[in-house]
Amino acid sequence: MNQVDFKSWMQVHLARVEAALSEWVDEAAPAGLGQAMRYAVLDGGKRLRPLLVHATAEAVGATADSMAALRAACALELIHAYSLVHDDMPCMDNDVLRRGKPTVHVQFGQAQALLAGDALQALAFELLTPSDDGVPVAVQARCVGLLARASGYHGMAGGQAIDLASVGQSLSEAQLRQMHHLKTGALLLCGVQMGAACGPDVSAAALTALTRFGEVLGLAFQVVDDILDVTADSATLGKTAGKDAAADKPTYVALMGLAAAQRLADQLAQDAMQALTDTGLSAQRLAPLRALADMVVQRTH
Amino acid sequence: MNQVDFKSWMQVHLARVEAALSEWVDEAAPAGLGQAMRYAVLDGGKRLRPLLVHATAEAVGATADSMAALRAACALELIHAYSLVHDDMPCMDNDVLRRGKPTVHVQFGQAQALLAGDALQALAFELLTPSDDGVPVAVQARCVGLLARASGYHGMAGGQAIDLASVGQSLSEAQLRQMHHLKTGALLLCGVQMGAACGPDVSAAALTALTRFGEVLGLAFQVVDDILDVTADSATLGKTAGKDAAADKPTYVALMGLAAAQRLADQLAQDAMQALTDTGLSAQRLAPLRALADMVVQRTH
Numbered sequence: 001m002n003q004v005d006f007k008s009w010m011q012v013h014l015a016r017v018e019a020a021l022s023e024w025v026d027e028a029a030p031a032g033l034g035q036a037m038r039y040a041v042l043d044g045g046k047r048l049r050p051l052l053v054h055a056t057a058e059a060v061g062a063t064a065d066s067m068a069a070l071r072a073a074c075a076l077e078l079i080h081a082y083s084l085v086h087d088d089m090p091c092m093d094n095d096v097l098r099r100g101k102p103t104v105h106v107q108f109g110q111a112q113a114l115l116a117g118d119a120l121q122a123l124a125f126e127l128l129t130p131s132d133d134g135v136p137v138a139v140q141a142r143c144v145g146l147l148a149r150a151s152g153y154h155g156m157a158g159g160q161a162i163d164l165a166s167v168g169q170s171l172s173e174a175q176l177r178q179m180h181h182l183k184t185g186a187l188l189l190c191g192v193q194m195g196a197a198c199g200p201d202v203s204a205a206a207l208t209a210l211t212r213f214g215e216v217l218g219l220a221f222q223v224v225d226d227i228l229d230v231t232a233d234s235a236t237l238g239k240t241a242g243k244d245a246a247a248d249k250p251t252y253v254a255l256m257g258l259a260a261a262q263r264l265a266d267q268l269a270q271d272a273m274q275a276l277t278d279t280g281l282s283a284q285r286l287a288p289l290r291a292l293a294d295m296v297v298q299r300t301h
Numbered sequence: 302m303n304q305v306d307f308k309s310w311m312q313v314h315l316a317r318v319e320a321a322l323s324e325w326v327d328e329a330a331p332a333g334l335g336q337a338m339r340y341a342v343l344d345g346g347k348r349l350r351p352l353l354v355h356a357t358a359e360a361v362g363a364t365a366d367s368m369a370a371l372r373a374a375c376a377l378e379l380i381h382a383y384s385l386v387h388d389d390m391p392c393m394d395n396d397v398l399r400r401g402k403p404t405v406h407v408q409f410g411q412a413q414a415l416l417a418g419d420a421l422q423a424l425a426f427e428l429l430t431p432s433d434d435g436v437p438v439a440v441q442a443r444c445v446g447l448l449a450r451a452s453g454y455h456g457m458a459g460g461q462a463i464d465l466a467s468v469g470q471s472l473s474e475a476q477l478r479q480m481h482h483l484k485t486g487a488l489l490l491c492g493v494q495m496g497a498a499c500g501p502d503v504s505a506a507a508l509t510a511l512t513r514f515g516e517v518l519g520l521a522f523q524v525v526d527d528i529l530d531v532t533a534d535s536a537t538l539g540k541t542a543g544k545d546a547a548a549d550k551p552t553y554v555a556l557m558g559l560a561a562a563q564r565l566a567d568q569l570a571q572d573a574m575q576a577l578t579d580t581g582l583s584a585q586r587l588a589p590l591r592a593l594a595d596m597v598v599q600r601t602h
Binding site: 026029030031032033034037082083086089091092109110111112114115117118119121122123124125126128129130131137138140141142144145147148149151152153154155157158159160161162164165166182 | 333334413422425
């Protein structure tokens with residue numbers, strides 16, 4: 001898949017995801033809650049996680065217009081969005097800038113931000129369990145189980161708890177890896193696993209290789225994130241640059257230095273590509289997923 | 302069902318719910334998160350919502366040891382517990398006492414309280430979607446859909462947003478009813494609906510009557526809550542008494558006076574019993590549900 005084809009693949013899926021999110025995150029929610037939820041979700045995300053769901057679903061044979069994949073893609077993005085809203089709150093990271101805009105609690109107040117995050121999490125699970133648009137109940141239940149586990153104490157929330165406890169602590173690389181594996185990696189892996197659950201024909205071998213791909217990609221994502229925190233500026237990132245270093249948070253760059261972190265990112269990128277080859281799926285079906293993984297590692301924000 | 306039989310029915314189910322919650326809310330969650338979650342959930346709740354799920358499930362023919370009902374019961378309690386944790390936080394109600402103990406944010410800090418609430422919500426949906434203990438995937442998907450909707454912006458979170466916006470405002474009885482219908486009633490109704498989803502044989506007529514029962518019970522619960530806020534003391538309630546009045550929150554007592562609120566509670570109790578009769582289900586099967594509804598209206602805390 002050349003760069004032009006991938007851009008066109010992305011545009012189609014991004015448009016569909018944006019339209020679905022705008023429809024499903026309903027302004028009609030009472031007392032300003034709908035506005036806060038929409039503010040947190042619409043106009044601004046890179047939508048990496050939804051694209052990962054779609055690319056994986058297509059890799060295992062789902063059609064480009066799979067409703068199961070679209071719902072899983074949007075549900076995952078809602079979980080990601082809620083985690084950012086809560087993470088930015090004063091009692092957590094106390095951040096005022098996100099995606100180039102004031103954070104939700106700055107714009108709507110802390111109480112509304114807390115509620116908007118809670119309601120976005122609930123909406124994610126609501127999206128996964130439609131009563132009327134043909135997603136098989138087995139796929140619904142499987143995606144809910146994957147997403148709940150990945151976002152809860154076995155996953156993202158657990159990683160955030162470790163992160164909270166680790167500020168100012170010196171972590172080993174293994175501990176740092178474990179924290180990020182939960183905090184960031186679990187949701188990315190979940191995107192791959194939900195995508196795979198949306199397709200008709202996944203062998204056990206392909207699923208194992210896809211799982212390894214998802215794990216390696218999650219780690220690569222975090223290493224690149226740590227690198228960007230020190231090499232990019234706030235305007236490019238759309239969030240406060242240098243904040244991890246300022247908060248004395250453990251990062252790969254702090255642990256191993258910038259050059260070694262960049263070498264690690266390159267190695268992980270190669271590992272991810274190898275895992276895709278190991279799935280045994282057709283090169284054509286894998287093309288969007290391969291291009292997406294490449295984008296994650298090459299990104300500048 | 303006489304009082305002795307009901308007490309014995311309750312004891313059996315309470316013991317099972319407590320044991321399941323203690324097993325499923327796992328202390329092994331990292332960096333103190335597990336302790337905060339367990340503190341929020343174990344030892345202290347009346348478990349009204351889990352009992353409502355079990356009583357409804359048995360009314361429609363589920364066995365007393367239904368795993369589907371146990372999972373739905375515990376999931377509902379986790380959603381209730383997370384909502385209390387977040388509600389008590391300084392940016393919301395800023396309460397320091399709950400079930401006779403310091404609130405979660407007082408005990409563990411605000412950041413951990415926020416995460417514990419988030420992780421409890423995720424765990425609720427994880428409990429509903431087991432891969433291995435025989436709950437049909439259709440029941441899993443149905444319960445997730447009901448619980449997600451009831452706890453999100455169509456339900457509890459929406460009601461909380463109205464509540465936030467209504468402090469110091471004068472609401473009509475219709476507006477107050479709508480707020481409580483969402484904030485408190487939606488989860489109680491959901492308990493009835495999930496219970497009904499766990500049983501084998503529910504006619505459309507029975508489901509309609511059960512839904513009406515759940516709605517009326519939710520309203521009765523709130524009216525009694527408002528009455529207790531002014532008539533009981535903190536030691537009996539296990540939480541700060543008089544706080545709604547002190548915060549100038551709209552309540553049924555503030556709106557209509559204490560005597561009229563008590564008459565309304567009595568009327569709603571009668572309506573609830575009538576709705577149960579209208580289900581057409583056998584009196585024997587309905588007995589625990591009838592006794593439970595009676596307890597809700599007669600409670601002193």
